[in-house]
Amino acid sequence: MNEVQTRVEIDRQLTAAGWQVQDQNQLNLYAGSGVAVREVTLATGRADYLLYVDQRLVGVIEAKREGTAPRGVEAQLDRYLNGLTAEQRLSAWRREAALPFGYVATGTETAFVNQLDPFPRTREVFAFHRPETLARWMREADDEPAAPTLRARLRRMPALDRLGLRPAQIDAVEGLERSLADARPRALIQMATGAGKTFTAVTSSYRLLKYARARRILFLVDRNNLGKQTLREYAGYQTPDDGRKFTELYTVDRLSGGGLLDSSTVVISTIQRLYGALRGDELPDVDLDDQAYDSYDLGSPAEVGYNPQLPPETFDLIVVDECHRSIYGKWRAVIEYFDAFVVGLTATPVKQTLGFFQQNLVSEYTYEQAVADGVNVNFDVYRIRTEITEGGQKIEAGTVVPLRDRRTRAERYQELEDDFTYAGRQVGRSVISKGQLRLVLETFRERLFTEIFPGRSTVPKTLIFACDDNHAEEIVTMVREVFGRGNQFARKITYSSRRDGDNPDTLIQAFRNSPEMRVAVTVDMIATGTDVRPLECVFFLRPVRSATYFEQMKGRGARTIDPADFQSVTPDAQVKDRFVIVDAVGVTEADLDEAVPLQRHSEQQISLRDLLRKAGTLTADANEVATLASRLSRLDRQLTDDERAELAELGGQELRSIVRGLVDAVAPEQLNPATQAGPEAVRDLLAGALRPLAANPQLRDRILEIRRAHDITIDEVNVDTLLSAAGVPAAERAQVTVRSWHDYLDQHRDEITALQVFYEGRGRVSYDQLKELAARIARPPQAWTPDSLWQAYVQLGRTVEQAGPRGVTDLVALIRYELGHDQELRPFRTTTEERFRGWLLRQRQAGATFTADQVWWLERIRDVIAVSVEITPDDLEGAPFTERGGIDGYAGAFGNRAEPLLTELNQELSA
Template sequence: MSEVKVRERIDEMLNDAGWVVQDAKGQQDLFASRGVAVREVTTAAGRADYLLYVDRKLVGVVEAKQEGADLTAAQGQADRYAEGLTNTQTMRAWRTPLPYRYVSDGNRVLFRNTQDPDSRTRSIFGFPRPETVARWMREAEANREAPTYRARLRSGLPALDPAEVASGRLRPAQFDAVNGLEAALRRNSPRSLIQMATGAGKTYAAVTACYRLLKYAKAERILFLVDRNNLGNQALSEFSNYTTPDDGRKFTELYNVDQLTGTGMLASSKVVVSTIQRLSRILSGQENVDARDYTEPSAFESEEKGEDGDRPIGVSYNRRLPPESFDLIIIDECHRSIYGKWRSVLEYFDAHLLGLTATPVAQTFAFFGGEEGLVSEYTYEQAVADGVAVDYLTYRIRTEIAEQGSVIPVDTFVPIKNRRTRRTRYEELDDDFTYTGQQIGSKVISTDQLRVALSAFRDNLSVIFPDRVSRPNSSPMVPKTLIFAKDDNHADEVVEMTRTIFGRGDDFSKKITGKAKAPDRLLSEFRNTPELRIAVTVDMIATGTDVRAIECVFFLRDIRSWSYFEQMRGRGSRVIDSNELRAVTPDVEEKTRFIVVDAIGVTESHKRETRSITDERDVKRLALRKLLEKTAGDGVTEDEAEELALRLTRLSRKLTQDEQEEIARLAEGKSLDSIAGQIMRTVDVDRVVAMRGEAEAAGEDPDHAVYWAVQDAVAPLASNRELRSLLINIRTEQRIVYDEVSQDTLISAAHVENAPAVVNDWQQYIRDHRDEIAALQIALTGDTGRDITPREAYRQLKDLASRIARPPHQWTIARLWRAYEQLGKATAAPGAMHGPPDLVSIIRYELGLDGELRPYRSVVEDRFANFIARQSQAGVTFTPDELWWLERIVDTMAVSVRFDAEDLERVPFTERGGIDGFLRTFGDDRAVDLLERLDRELTA
């Protein structure tokens, strides 16, 4: 844009913000509006593009530059105008020099308020409304020492009192989080990130920060963003229940907390709660923004389903919600979509952005400023160690169909349900219907797989939860259980099956999803009543939702995203007061851990940190339908073609045999992989460079050559409407097949160790009991300097094994060994029965005495082999009779750690005369020497 066009665009921007624009050469009327912008005004330093008046007082300057100009350099020009006023302008000025200074090229606006401490230019979406500037002026006049919000953050915000921790109002991690945020605000950092484990009190810490900013820094307004309606209601409850530390009044008695509506917000609102979806609809000018749309999935769920690929939201100036509306925006459980789809929504506002999350990924750290932006970090492991969260165990249920899938034979009549209408019809299969375990719940529902998995859960409740208290004439209650289903239809089937398996009624198990009737009421019922034991959900309770009494998180769906899985698993980690727990689950004393039940392999499948369909280029990610439509329209770009190829490749991995054959029929024998491969080869970087070089050498337009090569590559799709329709229908499959034929078989149902946690806790136990462990190790070697018999040493070892096997640790030696195996630190010994001697190996490994962890028997046998080799090198040989005695002694040592001469009077030694036989075989002196040497060289 030329400078003239830029001025026209700036005029529009000023008008949008409520300013009346006038020409300096014309008749000026400063009474025309509260805010007047006068164009092309001569100052003592030259001609300013705009001077800004509020309530007839000169307050600021705007410098216009043509598109592409260096706006940072232009800021110096605005400074000269702000400082070089004529006498008349100085008389009219509210403050001199003028504090509010703007530079714009019609696209970007840079702003500097020189009243801020260490004032810094920042980019803003648009000009502030005159009413906003008038408020800034009043605040500055009321407090000359701290005239702006940023100044009040520096001088008016007192340090957080450590007594808040001592009194129990704040946990140490919450104290650190609030402190870290306030330090970042004082530094005028644009963004901050608080990483805090699920259940550790992120929201409470955020409410504490809000209270302090409103009270001491006089923040005008704060926005609290969530991505589900129920999380917004939960946030409102947190604000309402917050008791202020000063006089004990509730937060909402002092400050208005409201939800954002389609008409904007109340002028009196100090905290506004909204979903980011609603906010984006307001800023993008969409209708029906007040619809309470519970069916809209969270960002985590959209990503999981591959439906987060819509192009970034376009926003425009909104007078009801101007960019300066908020001083702080808190993004609860910030998802990666804030860096793409909704980034423009957040950057519309001139506010500090605070992210709250338990599961940050690389992009999260990058968006919030890396290490500098991470103001507080409190991991799940720390929370468990501090008693702020509870640990978990995994219970794995394996069935044949979940592991291997199944086949419904040809000619079978199968029920097929339409997902949208829920209508069921029966079809006879023309061919075998083959499905994998990963397709259960989405493409097919295996009724017997569901029955077997839930039956295994029911039948093993006493194993999974051994601490249940039996009640007279009644079996233990099912702990509050949250089951994750694949989608809403799957959830319906799970609810019906749980009622059938447990023989209970409707109040026992219910679906709580966005499509359920009155989901907030159902969620409250699950949280507060003892009757509702099992809640089946898809996404609504997956992130952020607080149901402290949950003791079991049950997965009937796989999850590909690490952060989403952590969010879902974290629903069980919250601590709960024992009385509060017994109010809904009477037969349990306290919640010391929760159980993850995995019936689909979710704990074993590969998890990615975040989706990586696109590279670092600025590709607008379109839905597959739109990409396919573009091939037949104006064509696709290189980047869009690459995206299309990647989407098709991913889709091809999910195709059934029937779908593959139908695609080949429509595509003249080509597979979807071959079509995608041709597109990918065409847009390969080296190929594109070569095409451009060839075109230039031939005197042709290289862009034109690449464009047509791309269109040729997508031609099999562009020219085939039926194929495109088939691919879209496969992607949005509306049918789900019910397998009522295949019979499932339970493979196993057992606890799976959380190996890192087990080993870490055991290592801490060793540190806490180092003296005892060291004394035991010395006793086992026989080098104590006092008379401890091998039998006494073995008794001490068994005592230790017995103590650690009891609650709260419950570390059997087999369990410890299995944990080390899973971490790759121990030699696997399939079928081995691990006993007390293997505890010796573990202790020696942790004390650094052995470089590798092997079964104790293996160690003793290797040492014996080395002993025999050394004797042979020294010219000492053993007869078969002598070897019989030595090998039996080695067997005894492998079981009892050390050898006691009294053992010679037990089987099998008594078969050959016991002690007398041993002495006859080796002679008195040699026999005693051999026992001492074997005890010294073979044992611990």
């Protein structure tokens, strides 16, 4: 854009935001609430636009050429905000002060600064604020001059009333408020499943609305059934000051088809529903649109435009629940549209989550900590292995087998002309093995009251994860048959439940509260967030590749429950003190990853037919190529040997080779350089990968024919064989942990500073470096704490149980022991105290004597090193040293030896 085009675009954006744009020679300050006047001379230069709100001069816009960095214009903008003539000051909102509101705009980028903030800081905004917004801010500043803005009020929050809050919730609320007081735009709260993330968010919401006078809060949920759960949490929240319910004081609504209500103070929505509202779409019924937003694949990342019904300043705070999911990818533009603080809640942050929230992790509360505090219960693993699950099976030629259409579920029968061999990984997806399913469930039934929950007689509440909806149907049928029970005993709860005539919310409620419903079978619907406290068995009949997703699924069983409530649905139970992962597919033994999913479009959004058509015309973009690779890879796994050979002959190479070419083309190491080189380079790269398909219409047609004909094969003839069924011993799990810990140290030795120190033997490790390491290993897929690692060594008999949990500094002992530097694994404090005694003995043998006062200092220095790895002069200005004068008292006690003594103790005690 040239300068003229920039001005035209800024005029358009101002008009869209409700401003009347005028020239100075046609000035009419009564034309609207907000008037933007072009090209006005000030005492310090010529401003591109002056802003009037209700006939009072309040701000300046400085227009710059597209590509100009806003931060480089701040000094010029500041001169204009302070540069009114004497005559202009007569119409200014505050005659003796600078104008409060400043913008730098290029037509494609807009930056804003509010001089009323305690520490005015420029921030990017999607669009100019509306005149009525500035008018409201002016009224707020007039009403409370000491704290004229939201950011000012956030710095004056009263102390938190801690009554009724768990320590982790206190840490989270206070950590968030410190972050908000510092005006950090994004903050992340990590809190274990069941530890009260939503209650924490409601507590923060109440405090921000009451004390900071925030206007409106948006709470984004993963699915609509979680929105209902969140609404109940707000409605049930009792305010700590006068005991009234939150909803008696503030209006809490779910975003409905009618759009945003003016009276709404808290708005609950899914991000896809919010996206539809921003686009002006007609929103579906709030109770029908019920899928996780990861299931709503977009052709490309969401793009949003200005919507005057939902301007960027609509919300002051956005809370994103389950924020480990894809908000930071395809949906992030929806969040970044709003000029609001963003707070993420998750039990399982991954690298992309931390990146989106700018590494601002304001509180951490791990699953292990929650178990130690009694907030969550721990788990055991019961592993069931069968011959078919492990190695697949063969159906002999001549057998008549049922084939089921995936979409219609219509069945037909076909006599096999050749042997049909399938792998274990196909079970549950392209093959339903009745024998495998029956054996797994019969084994579960037979061992339930003898090995898994000995002495019990009521089937515990059990959640079974299936591969897909067809698989879930088979499981429900088989559960009822194996246990000899009726429809109410086991139910399917999936996204198709509503379509099939059931209300998923009613089913989930029954699963929580009904003594009759003991088993629920799901695919993804109850995988994250949904609260079913009596749940005692999490049963995996489907594999999981994502470590984060596995942690979320596993977490469904972790929640505690009041004993009376527990016994009301499971009468023969006393107290829920654990849950059991029943693993029938090896998910607890698999190497899980955090890779970005290859498939970036859903079946509903773009079909395989359309993907192949785009391949033929070379019009598929990178996302479509990635999705095509995912679809073809999945198809390749389902092919028979004959089909695979036929496609290889047609294509001149195996289908998996074509898939590999597609995957390589969209890999960052190839796609990023091509993107930088320009559109033609990207087109050439993708066209080269697509050529085997584009140049072979017969291959494309045959792929579609095979895909259409590829039904689910139902194996009714093979009886499965039980290989083993047993609880996984703690020692075996500990062995896996220790082995994985050793491998982790070796793999990350060059990228984590604390590990570099140990491997290279240079200097001492600092407490901050150990904290960084602790934070890294606490994330999935490891999810370790120093205490959980230590307990693994205890289980293996390599060290002894110690009183109290192990802390960050014990990572020193764990690393030194694993690297062979120490022959015995002992707590860091124990080692520190032993080294201190040895150092003191050597000092006395050398003739040194210490007064009682000096010994007091030395022992306290030892204690600091034991918990912090090192001591610094700054530590001497804190407790307990201030009792004896702090750093001055220390200097007086040791004289010239004071400084070298600290260095010597650091070297001797933390070596």
